[in-house]
Amino acid sequence: MKTKTYAESGVDIDKEEQAIKGILKHITHKRKGIGNPLGGHYAGMIDFYDHVLVLCTDGVGSKVLIASEINKWDTIGIDCIAMNVNDAICVGAEPLAFVDYLAIDNPEPNLTEEIGKGLAKGAEISNISIIGGETASLPEIINGFDLAGTCLAYVPKKEIITGEAIKPGDSIIGLTSSGIHSNGYTLVRKIIEESSYKYNDQFPESYHIHKTIGEILLEPTRIYVKEILTVLKQIHVHGLAHITGGGLKNLPRLNKNVQYQITHPIPPLEIFTFLQTQGKISTFEMYKTFNMGMGFSVIVDKKDTDETIDILNKHSEANAFKVGSVKKGSGVTVPSRDLTYMI
Numbered sequence: 001m002k003t004k005t006y007a008e009s010g011v012d013i014d015k016e017e018q019a020i021k022g023i024l025k026h027i028t029h030k031r032k033g034i035g036n037p038l039g040g041h042y043a044g045m046i047d048f049y050d051h052v053l054v055l056c057t058d059g060v061g062s063k064v065l066i067a068s069e070i071n072k073w074d075t076i077g078i079d080c081i082a083m084n085v086n087d088a089i090c091v092g093a094e095p096l097a098f099v100d101y102l103a104i105d106n107p108e109p110n111l112t113e114e115i116g117k118g119l120a121k122g123a124e125i126s127n128i129s130i131i132g133g134e135t136a137s138l139p140e141i142i143n144g145f146d147l148a149g150t151c152l153a154y155v156p157k158k159e160i161i162t163g164e165a166i167k168p169g170d171s172i173i174g175l176t177s178s179g180i181h182s183n184g185y186t187l188v189r190k191i192i193e194e195s196s197y198k199y200n201d202q203f204p205e206s207y208h209i210h211k212t213i214g215e216i217l218l219e220p221t222r223i224y225v226k227e228i229l230t231v232l233k234q235i236h237v238h239g240l241a242h243i244t245g246g247g248l249k250n251l252p253r254l255n256k257n258v259q260y261q262i263t264h265p266i267p268p269l270e271i272f273t274f275l276q277t278q279g280k281i282s283t284f285e286m287y288k289t290f291n292m293g294m295g296f297s298v299i300v301d302k303k304d305t306d307e308t309i310d311i312l313n314k315h316s317e318a319n320a321f322k323v324g325s326v327k328k329g330s331g332v333t334v335p336s337r338d339l340t341y342m343i
Helices: 013-024 063-069 076-091 109-126 185-193 213-217 225-234 247-253 270-279 283-289 302-315
Strands: 044-048 051-059 094-104 129-137 145-156 171-176 237-242 259-261 294-300 320-327 332-334 339-341
Touching: 051 076, 063 076, 063 145, 063 185, 063 213, 076 094, 076 109, 076 145, 076 225, 076 237, 094 109, 094 225, 109 129, 109 225, 171 302, 185 213, 185 270, 225 237, 225 294, 225 302, 237 247, 247 259, 247 283, 247 332, 247 339, 270 283, 283 339, 294 302, 294 320, 302 320
Parallel strands: 094 129, 259 332
Antiparallel strands: 044 051, 051 145, 094 145, 171 294, 171 320, 237 294, 259 320, 332 339
16 A cells, blocks of 8 residues: 555645645735625635625535546535635524536536536535525646535624634534545545455445445535534524535634544544554544544533533534543643644
């Protein structure tokens, strides 16, 4: 096995962050008055009278390559919606509308119809409208297709969640993921390609997974809109984090002035154990790259812990657990795994 890290598979998160800085240093103009930018972490916010409009954009990534490998495209639209709406709710916003962008080399009706099924399902789960989009036939640029989109959401100014309220003593509550979701797939594909398995192979009996490897890898990203919006109506939430690319390093995006101590991590799903074993990937790299079973996190005052967990478990398909606490310091630690991630 040659590939040991996400960077060696072709995606260097640290290099990507530096590249983004190269773009941002030139984006300095800011509109004044209505529509002026108000910052944001997972999603950008602009002023709109007594409210804030929220915009975020994301795509499905190289997960689409596995979809094409096994000719199953009916779920990746859910991923596209999920990756956006799950970011929008991190500032306390309610998603409203969505536009999609499909870049494709050959617009086959059967393929696009299957993609449409997933987009429709994701919109239904999120309670949003898909109000438009663009399909671009780019045979000289695209080999296959790429699916991305942009979400519009809103939140009253007084209800914005920035993460500034996070303080030592707060509880970190984790919501289970449905699988790998939609990041880290360049590493996933390298692991499978360099193993003795194919996407259409059944999982080994020892994993008790009665599906093919490809089917499990295409399990759509869980959408957390309903349960988070319900919690926001009843609990004073300090922080919300969508655990995507970068794994646990997503938590300090909310507030870098505290330490996030994960004392009781959610047990990784079997797909992560399978990939780690096949790829001989270190535990440090696994938690740096994947959600490892925790797709979303809610940070609340210690006194609100039990009520928050009860609400989440009542209104979500995911299971909610207290996974840790906020401490003085910085970075993220997982004592039981002997892991420390600094920002």
